[in-house]
Amino acid sequence: MIRKCSLTKLNDFFAAIAGDKTLYIPASDGAGGAVYKKWDSNTQYLDVLNTVKSPKDFFFPHTEDLMEFKVKGKNIELLDIRQESEDFVVFGVRPCDVKSFDILDRVFLSEPVDSYYASRREHGIIISLACSKPSETCFCTTFDIDPTEPEGDISAWKTDDALYLRANTEKGEALMALVEHLTEECDDAPVVAQKQNVKKILDKLPLAGLKLDVFGKGKTEELFDDPAWDTLSEACLGCGTCTFVCPTCQCYDIKDFDTGNGVIRYRCWDSCMFSEFTKMAHGNPRLTQKERFRQRFMHKLVYYPDNNDGLFSCVGCGRCLAKCPVSMNIAKVMKKLGGEK
Numbered sequence: 051m052i053r054k055c056s057l058t059k060l061n062d063f064f065a066a067i068a069g070d071k072t073l074y075i076p077a078s079d080g081a082g083g084a085v086y087k088k089w090d091s092n093t094q095y096l097d098v099l100n101t102v103k104s105p106k107d108f109f110f111p112h113t114e115d116l117m118e119f120k121v122k123g124k125n126i127e128l129l130d131i132r133q134e135s136e137d138f139v140v141f142g143v144r145p146c147d148v149k150s151f152d153i154l155d156r157v158f159l160s161e162p163v164d165s166y167y168a169s170r171r172e173h174g175i176i177i178s179l180a181c182s183k184p185s186e187t188c189f190c191t192t193f194d195i196d197p198t199e200p201e202g203d204i205s206a207w208k209t210d211d212a213l214y215l216r217a218n219t220e221k222g223e224a225l226m227a228l229v230e231h232l233t234e235e236c237d238d239a240p241v242v243a244q245k246q247n248v249k250k251i252l253d254k255l256p257l258a259g260l261k262l263d264v265f266g267k268g269k270t271e272e273l274f275d276d277p278a279w280d281t282l283s284e285a286c287l288g289c290g291t292c293t294f295v296c297p298t299c300q301c302y303d304i305k306d307f308d309t310g311n312g313v314i315r316y317r318c319w320d321s322c323m324f325s326e327f328t329k330m331a332h333g334n335p336r337l338t339q340k341e342r343f344r345q346r347f348m349h350k351l352v353y354y355p356d357n358n359d360g361l362f363s364c365v366g367c368g369r370c371l372a373k374c375p376v377s378m379n380i381a382k383v384m385k386k387l388g389g390e391k
Contacts, residue, residue: 052241053226053233055213063213064089064141066229071175072138074108076101086140095142097208099185100367104297105143106150109170110158112319116166116304119313131314132166135173139225142179145200146190146365150297151176153365156358157300175221178202182209182244187368189257189381195365197252198245207241214241257366257381264388265351267360273352274344278386283343285376290321292370292379293346298363301327322346347383 055063067073068089076096077087083102087093120127151171158167178200181188190197200206203222207214215233217223226233252258264273293299303320306313320327322345328335336342354363364380371379 052214052216052236052238053230054236055215055229055233057208057211057213059232060095060213061091063229063232064093064095065091066232067139067141067225070228071225072136073141074138075141089141099181099183099188100144100147100369102369103295104147104150104367104369105140106147106154106297108138108140108174109151109167110154110300110302113316114166114318115314115316117315119306119315121312132169135169137173137175139175139177141177142206143176143200143202144181144367145178145195145197146188146367147297148176148178148201149190149193149195149365150367153298153354153358153361153363154300156361175204175225176202177204177206177215177225180205180207180244180248182207182248184248184251184255185368186256187371188252188255188366189260189368190366191252191258192260192262193362193364193366198248207244209240209244212240214238260381260384261388262351262362262384265362265384266355267352268356269352270348270356273348273387276387279340279344282378282383282386283340285378286323286339286343287376288323288325288339288342289375290323291373291375293321293323294319295369295373297365297367297369298350322349347380350380351384 064073064075073089074086075089075093076084076098077093078096079085079102084096084098085101085103086105086108115131118129118131120129154167155171158164159171180200181197184197188197201218203217203219204225205216205218214236215226217226293301299319299321301320301322302317304315304317306315323342325342327342336345350363355361371381
């Protein structure tokens with residue numbers, strides 16, 4: 051069942067949710083982009099295709115304290131310093147980013163379960179928003195993602211005058227009850243019309259024909275020594291920008307910080323593109339930028355599918371295409387290894 055909320059009531063819609071749970075919406079970052087911000091009456095919703103950083107930060111934060119140690123002589127006291135996650139709602143998550151949660155879940159919710167991540171997933175509620183104006187950097191359809199049919203606890207479609215909503219889970223149904231007085235039941239004709247228009251746009255995008263034929267399970271031996279890696283990796287700066295804007299990258303490092311009154315152990319995002327990534331006492335297993343470059347793309351296109359029933363670790367959001375300072379990205383890798391000139 052689809053319900054309709056007039057855009058004239060959008061702030062009332064946000065207020066109704068925020069009155070019960072913490073709400074985050076896309077808002078201006080002050081530099082021409084968008085980030086998720088906690089909603090209050092002064093927060094202006096920014097209708098953009100993608101936020102600069104993905105919403106993965108809500109479940110797998112950039113930095114996160116794990117535990118604390120108190121040391122007295124030879125005695126060590128271990129303290130669990132985590133706080134119980136509060137219920138929160140993230141509005142406006144695009145279909146590609148919603149799919150990224152499935153990819154992250156297979157990493158962090160597999161045994162042994164990452165309890166920090168699991169707690170946030172349990173308390174988080176996702177209102178996804180269908181795409182109405184895909185960008186030239188979008189290629190989610192390559193990975194069988196339909197940008198007109200978003201998943202999540204609640205699916206939403208935004209037209210010129212209304213927000214159309216459909217609950218998909220128990221969490222979603224409970225949240226819809228909070229805003230029922232602001233919505234009305236309606237037919238899906240405007241949603242169907244928007245889907246048809248968007249699919250016409252998708253067919254004309256530059257990356258609409260991007261293929262996965264040469265990638266996937268069992269392709270390690272075939273692709274690992276391809277000479278194309280030499281030329282592809284030459285321009286890479288190893289800056290890690292692609293990994294930090296990526297919604298599916300899950301690498302992290304764990305460090306200890308001496309506070310002067312104990313030690314806090316924390317984790318922070320890491321990048322396989324960095325020269326010190328996985329560096330151990332004996333050194334680094336990948337000494338060249340070519341090896342590090344290859345690792346990133348082989349993981350997304352071959353290694354991850356090998357271990358996850360053929361699911362690729364890319365959702366075609368296009369952030370790496372937009373942000374790479376030398377315009378080297380996964381689409382170019384796929385074209386080159388796929389034999390495209």
